Amino acid sequence: MNIFVINSGSSSIKYQLISMPEAKVLCSGLVDRIGLEGSKVEHKSFLEQGELKKVLEIPVPNHSVGLQNVAQLLTDKEVGVISDPSEVEVVGHRVVHGGEKFASTQVITPEIKAKIKSLFPLAPLHNPANYLGIEVAETIFPQARQIAVFDTAFHQSMPAVAFRMAIPNELYEKEGIRAYGFHGTSHKYVSETAMELLGKKSSKLITIHLGNGCSMAAIQDGKCVDTSMGLGPMNGLIMGTRAGDIDQSVIFYLVNELGYTLDEVNTLLNKKSGMLGLTGYSDMRDIGKLYHQGQPEAILAYQLYAYRIKKYIGSFAAAMNGLDAIVFTGGVGENDQLTRTLVCEKMDFMGIKLDSEKNKLPNFGPRAIQSETSAVQILVIPTNEELEIAKQCFEVED
Ligand SMILES: Nc1ncnc2c1ncn2[C@@H]1O[C@H](COP(=O)(O)OP(=O)(O)O)[C@@H](O)[C@H]1O
Numbered sequence: 001m002n003i004f005v006i007n008s009g010s011s012s013i014k015y016q017l018i019s020m021p022e023a024k025v026l027c028s029g030l031v032d033r034i035g036l037e038g039s040k041v042e043h044k045s046f047l048e049q050g051e052l053k054k055v056l057e058i059p060v061p062n063h064s065v066g067l068q069n070v071a072q073l074l075t076d077k078e079v080g081v082i083s084d085p086s087e088v089e090v091v092g093h094r095v096v097h098g099g100e101k102f103a104s105t106q107v108i109t110p111e112i113k114a115k116i117k118s119l120f121p122l123a124p125l126h127n128p129a130n131y132l133g134i135e136v137a138e139t140i141f142p143q144a145r146q147i148a149v150f151d152t153a154f155h156q157s158m159p160a161v162a163f164r165m166a167i168p169n170e171l172y173e174k175e176g177i178r179a180y181g182f183h184g185t186s187h188k189y190v191s192e193t194a195m196e197l198l199g200k201k202s203s204k205l206i207t208i209h210l211g212n213g214c215s216m217a218a219i220q221d222g223k224c225v226d227t228s229m230g231l232g233p234m235n236g237l238i239m240g241t242r243a244g245d246i247d248q249s250v251i252f253y254l255v256n257e258l259g260y261t262l263d264e265v266n267t268l269l270n271k272k273s274g275m276l277g278l279t280g281y282s283d284m285r286d287i288g289k290l291y292h293q294g295q296p297e298a299i300l301a302y303q304l305y306a307y308r309i310k311k312y313i314g315s316f317a318a319a320m321n322g323l324d325a326i327v328f329t330g331g332v333g334e335n336d337q338l339t340r341t342l343v344c345e346k347m348d349f350m351g352i353k354l355d356s357e358k359n360k361l362p363n364f365g366p367r368a369i370q371s372e373t374s375a376v377q378i379l380v381i382p383t384n385e386e387l388e389i390a391k392q393c394f395e396v397e398d
Pocket residue numbers: 210211212213240282283284285286288330331332335336
């Protein structure tokens with residue numbers, strides 16, 4: 001069965017065409033900088049004769065144009081892997097916010113679409129792009145089943161003590177105000193891989209997903225028991241452009257004393273804060289260079305970024321009454337040895353000791369990087385949200 005997986009972001013679309021059940025990736029790619037200068041489509045096909053790449057440096061004004069180009073690449077003369085769009089039987093969509101309704105994968109119906117739309121205010125950077133991806137895919141692949149896999153689903157196992165907030169009950173009961181958690185597909189995928197590596201199902205893991213968005217999860221015996229993101233994907237860790245945890249007083253000060261509108265506060269905390277606010281850059285590669293040049297802002301930003309992660313490791317270990325392994329994943333977690341060094345520094349009191357040589361290894365796949373005397377395993381596991389989405393779609397169809 002050919003499953004086309006779409007991970008539609010605010011300014012990018014990641015995609016993979018995966019043949020299931022053998023989990024063979026037929027092609028993959030990225031539509032980058034949608035609606036911006038310098039947009040492009042980077043496509044890779046994995047054919048019998050080897051890997052073929054094609055880069056289209058073309059204007060991509062919106063998601064529709066982006067996906068139309070991708071659909072053409074799927075059947076392209078040189079790099080095509082299928083002969084007609086009808087060979088795609090299922091389109092699997094990453095949908096970031098599923099609210100409390102969806103603890104599992106859903107075949108998309110008009111009702112499901114309406115629910116995804118109703119959650120726009122809670123995930124303004126993500127759900128609108130995911131929704132657009134669904135609408136465009138429905139026109140390009142009209143014969144395929146469209147399936148949604150929610151970032152929030154894996155976190156639905158959290159107990160009330162982790163997801164409730166100390167605000168009046170009716171705001172939870174009537175309005176659903178609680179912590180939901182995100183990046184669930186990634187936390188699920190890397191925690192399952194970690195359990196395979198550890199060779200045991202009963203385990204206390206902390207997964208640390210560090211991409212543009214960043215979040216952590218406490219996972220006990222395969223089930224999420226706590227996570228750092230909340231009602232929307234803003235809370236918790238410091239991210240590329242998001243502040244993460246912030247004292248509520250800051251919001252009142254910005255509005256009451258500095259004259260910000262609430263929309264401006266939202267934009268400030270979602271798009272202008274985090275590493276961008278601290279250094280002027282949101283890409284860790286740029287900030288890493290400045291750190292090594294000794295730039296004070298970059299050094300402080302890295303320290304803040306790692307310090308926040310350390311605090312969550314401490315609190316999640318306390319929540320689980322123990323810790324077997326921490327798992328780094330996402331673009332930063334997989335590739336950035338500096339982040340891992342700073343996070344694991346001075347954590348030997350709780351049995352976390354990094355092997356600095358193993359930490360330097362390039363990102364070749366799942367690996368353990370703790371020292372021989374570390375009581376806690378330190379794992380780096382490349383995430384694969386697209387493969388996890390394909391697996392979940394296949395289970396629904398099976
Ligand atoms: N070699 C690297 N060293 C340090 N950071 C890296 C490296 N490669 C990618 N990154 C960082 O990973 C982040 C993007 O992560 P990714 O998981 O791809 O993001 P998302 O899926 O949220 O768009 C960027 O901040 C980028 O700088």
